[in-house]
Amino acid sequence: GAVVSQHPSRVICKSGTSVKIECRSLDFQATTMFWYRQFPKQSLMLMATSNEGSKATYEQGVEKDKFLINHASLTLSTLTVTSAHPEDSSFYICSATDFRDWGNQPQHFGDGTRLSIL
């Protein structure tokens, strides 16, 4: 089955640091990647939709200058949390799909990144 690799799995850093999270599709072309945020015992909240070669579309309430998304190739999207603060601590999950067949195929999820800002 399709595999999505997300790295790193865990990050602990000081307040003010910028953190980059990578999401790679390993065996298929991901025309679209999605970034989610999940708080403990809660559901996934979509942050932004990333299409290869174009600007990301952010959900209402998500600061685009805070959460920089780049989708430079069909296999890689990155999320950079800029100048992270303790309130940015969360579980971030990416997913990928080939939008040309989204109606028939599920999204494939990475294993998530646990971000802890001290």
Add this chain to the structure above:
Amino acid sequence: SQQGEEDPQALSIQEGENATMNCSYKTSINNLQWYRQNSGRGLVHLILIRSNEREKHSGRLRVTLDTSKKSSSLLITASRAADTASYFCATVNSYGKLTFGQGTILTVHP
């Protein structure tokens, strides 16, 4: 905002029993998907059911979809301790956007 509402929020059963989780949604959908999440991990896709389908099976899983009632259910038969996880329904609209329900935490006791 989360479109899907799931119930129950938590379900605790004994191994061998069946587990049923329900999901309701508000807007029109292209398809509905069920995912499983083990604690601290990513999501694993279980079943995708299209809006023109009413029922789908995969191993011990059975999913139903009632578009007139805007609801879906996931049945896990003969549950095992390894089925312990959170289960989420997610609706997909005509633009491909996935919206997750609040999830059901399933605990299967050996």
